[in-house]
Amino acid sequence: xxxxxxxxxxxxxxxxxxxxxxxxxxxxxxxxxxxxxxxxxxxxxxxxxxxxxxxxxxxxxxxxxxxxxxxxxxxxxxxxxxxxxxxxxxxxxxxxxxxxxxxxxxxxxxxxxxxxxxxxxxxxxxxxxxxxxxxxxxxxxxxxxxxxxxxxxxxxxxxxxxxxxxxxxxxxxxxxxxxxxxxxxxxxxxxxxxxxxxxxxxxxxxxxxxxxxxxxxx
Amino acid sequence: xxxxxxxxxxxxxxxxxxxxxxxxxxxxxxxxxxxxxxxxxxxxxxxxxxxxxxxxxxxxxxxxxxxxxxxxxxxxxxxxxxxxxxxxxxxxxxxxxxxxxxxxxxxxxxxxxxxxxxxxxxxxxxxxxxxxxxxxxxxxxxxxxxxxxxxxxxxxxxxxxxxxxxxxxxxxxxxxxxxxxxxxxxxxxxxxxxxxxxxxxxxxxxxxxxxxxxxxxxxxxxxxxxxxxxxxxxxxxxxxxxxxxxxxxxxxxxxxxxxxxxxxxxxxxxxxxxxxxxxxxxxxxxxxxxxxxxxxxxxxxxxxxxxxxxxxxxxxxxxxxxxxxxxxxxxxxxxxxxxxxxxxxxxxxxxxxxxxxxxxxxxxxxxxxxxxxxxxxxxxxxxxxxxxxxxxxxxxxxxxxxxxxxxxxxxxxxxxxxxxxxxxxxxxxxxxxxxxxxxxxxxxxxxxxxxxxxxxxxxxxxxxxxxxxxxxxxxxxxxxxxxxxxxxx
Numbered sequence: 001x002x003x004x005x006x007x008x009x010x011x012x013x014x015x016x017x018x019x020x021x022x023x024x025x026x027x028x029x030x031x032x033x034x035x036x037x038x039x040x041x042x043x044x045x046x047x048x049x050x051x052x053x054x055x056x057x058x059x060x061x062x063x064x065x066x067x068x069x070x071x072x073x074x075x076x077x078x079x080x081x082x083x084x085x086x087x088x089x090x091x092x093x094x095x096x097x098x099x100x101x102x103x104x105x106x107x108x109x110x111x112x113x114x115x116x117x118x119x120x121x122x123x124x125x126x127x128x129x130x131x132x133x134x135x136x137x138x139x140x141x142x143x144x145x146x147x148x149x150x151x152x153x154x155x156x157x158x159x160x161x162x163x164x165x166x167x168x169x170x171x172x173x174x175x176x177x178x179x180x181x182x183x184x185x186x187x188x189x190x191x192x193x194x195x196x197x198x199x200x201x202x203x204x205x206x207x208x209x210x211x212x213x214x215x216x217x218x
Numbered sequence: 219x220x221x222x223x224x225x226x227x228x229x230x231x232x233x234x235x236x237x238x239x240x241x242x243x244x245x246x247x248x249x250x251x252x253x254x255x256x257x258x259x260x261x262x263x264x265x266x267x268x269x270x271x272x273x274x275x276x277x278x279x280x281x282x283x284x285x286x287x288x289x290x291x292x293x294x295x296x297x298x299x300x301x302x303x304x305x306x307x308x309x310x311x312x313x314x315x316x317x318x319x320x321x322x323x324x325x326x327x328x329x330x331x332x333x334x335x336x337x338x339x340x341x342x343x344x345x346x347x348x349x350x351x352x353x354x355x356x357x358x359x360x361x362x363x364x365x366x367x368x369x370x371x372x373x374x375x376x377x378x379x380x381x382x383x384x385x386x387x388x389x390x391x392x393x394x395x396x397x398x399x400x401x402x403x404x405x406x407x408x409x410x411x412x413x414x415x416x417x418x419x420x421x422x423x424x425x426x427x428x429x430x431x432x433x434x435x436x437x438x439x440x441x442x443x444x445x446x447x448x449x450x451x452x453x454x455x456x457x458x459x460x461x462x463x464x465x466x467x468x469x470x471x472x473x474x475x476x477x478x479x480x481x482x483x484x485x486x487x488x489x490x491x492x493x494x495x496x497x498x499x500x501x502x503x504x505x506x507x508x509x510x511x512x513x514x515x516x517x518x519x520x521x522x523x524x525x526x527x528x529x530x531x532x533x534x535x536x537x538x539x540x541x542x543x544x545x546x547x548x549x550x551x552x553x554x555x556x557x558x559x560x561x562x563x564x565x566x567x568x569x570x571x572x573x574x575x576x577x578x579x580x581x582x583x584x585x586x587x588x589x590x591x592x593x594x595x596x597x598x599x600x601x602x603x604x605x606x607x608x609x610x611x612x613x614x615x616x617x618x619x620x621x622x623x624x625x626x627x628x629x630x631x632x633x634x635x636x637x638x639x640x641x642x643x644x645x646x647x648x649x650x651x652x653x654x655x656x657x658x659x660x661x662x663x664x665x666x667x668x669x670x671x672x673x674x675x676x677x678x679x680x681x682x683x684x685x686x687x688x689x690x691x692x693x694x695x696x697x698x699x700x701x702x703x704x705x706x707x
């Protein structure tokens with residue numbers, strides 16, 4: 001079902017100084033975990049794409065937003081007060097898991113940089129029993145957005161600017177140093193350069209391109 | 219009262235413009251090629267490149283100056299980004315998305331323009347609009363929104379410019395040709411390629427009811443049209459927005475194919491532009507099965523490199539694309555294949571470009587529309603660095619063009635000596651020659667000054683070839699009972 005536009009903002013959950021979760025009325029909007037929406041303030045002609053952060057069974061609709069310097073949408077959204085209406089279009093996109101892969105109990109490797117974790121957060125919350133490992137690349141440990149959502153041992157935080165993560169270094173360094181089952185289905189979300197490098201590495205490790213799925217954040 | 223419309227951009231805009239003309243002529247406006255004598259000036263805008271939008275600003279500033287000397291109203295519609303729409307509201311008298319076209323007579327009436335239709339009541343005027351339709355395509359009643367208070371300007375929903383597209387499709391167009399026509403079957407885009415602004419100007423994918431499409435196509439064929447192109451931003455995503463409540467694209471083609479067989483008429487049906495993500499074998503199988511479905515497929519690849527395809531957010535891999543080409547070659551070996559390619563996209567390395575050059579060699583396209591990348595305002599990639607120098611883009615463009623010319627020439631040389639069925643389209647640039655297209659859209663020119671051949675099929679024996687075109691001698695006017703299959707090119 002397509003949303004008919006206006007969803008009331010119920011709360012803003014600040015995760016770091018620049019990253020926050022918008023909690024909105026869901027208004028019955030149906031979506032598949034991994035899809036995104038076009039979102040903006042009611043009076044702003046500019047809209048941006050944001051992956052849905054909440055699960056398919058959650059009451060609220062959530063997106064994870066990082067404030068962008070000179071951003072025309074993310075800065076404005078951060079200042080919006082509760083009760084204000086936001087304009088939404090969607091859900092959109094094809095970045096979701098084929099149900100047959102879930103039924104076949106395949107192993108999944110989720111690879112995210114920064115707020116690219118949002119679609120995986122939604123997938124994990126929506127699909128019980130998912131056999132996944134989530135690699136999350138950030139600069140500092142405080143960017144491990146709501147890591148308690150994930151089962152112990154499934155979330156691996158790669159920090160490039162401090163040594164407080166599970167792995168010190170970039171995601172691509174982690175991939176270089178580890179082996180992966182060739183049947184693993186890989187999903188990438190985030191910065192393009194990370195995605196390109198990580199895809200190449202995994203291909204070289206024997207994972208076929210048909211098992212690599214990406215959503216670029218821009 | 220006279221009108222003049224400037225149409226910029228793709229076939230979709232041309233098709234939209236045909237409907238705008240129908241509405242205006244239904245109101246009693248008369249077309250003029252002379253801008254200076256028009257009372258109503260409009261532009262169907264295109265946002266694909268900034269240059270196109272800059273042209274609109276230049277035009278409207280000029281038009282506004284001439285308002286000092288005469289009564290003139292101006293409008294803009296078509297593909298317009300939200301930020302430009304805001305600016306246009308200050309410059310044009312009317313700014314509306316194409317989906318609001320059914321409301322256009324109301325908007326004009328608010329300006330007090332007296333036209334033959336305007337002298338009657340609005341309802342009477344709309345009766346004229348329907349009578350004026352050159353080809354009836356099962357028209358439904360036009361639904362007009364209530365007249366809004368006169369504000370001098372009209373602003374519509376910025377977020378969902380496609381909201382009223384269904385009413386727009388009920389307007390029969392004033393076709394620009396008596397033998398070639400476009401039929402819009404789908405509007406909008408859900409794909410969000412990073413280089414493209416269409417999702418922000420035309421909104422989401424909406425499919426036109428198949429009954430209307432088939433009705434319009436039947437009317438065209440019964441009126442002697444010979445080349446009909448189904449249009450959509452993602453034409454083969456047709457029906458996906460309606461889930462199982464509408465035909466799929468393959469099923470739509472099947473219906474058309476069956477009609478073609480039953481009608482015993484000779485016509486070619488094309489479609490543009492499909493997206494590889496939604497291109498399955500079932501579509502190719504249907505094209506192979508029916509004579510009227512032209513054996514020419516335009517399948518945009520954009521890049522031959524998997525990494526670039528990710529960056530472009532194309533949502534398919536080269537493995538998938540290669541599978542499509544193999545299916546075409548297997549099921550319709552005589553089909554010509556066209557494509558679109560962008561060179562010099564943000565971050566394109568030599569290796570990535572080389573992968574694109576290699577696929578030109580591998581797939582041997584008959585035609586490729588190659589663009590040197592330039593950021594398109596509103597598209598996601600416009601926020602990225604345009605970091606490939608102009609001379610590198612140019613060099614890559616020339617390399618691909620050379621590759622394309624090589625394959626095109628080889629293919630065209632193989633046509634020499636063959637008699638091909640062609641559709642004569644008009645006078646050629648070469649004096650004393652007519653220009654035609656084969657079913658596979660290969661250009662054929664032949665010596666003839668018989669303009670009555672224009673719009674007819676003919677048999678031409680190919681005598682020489684160059685890249686992208688051929689030359690031949692007229693054998694005869696094509697008779698339907700001819701033994702020629704007509705599908706060799």
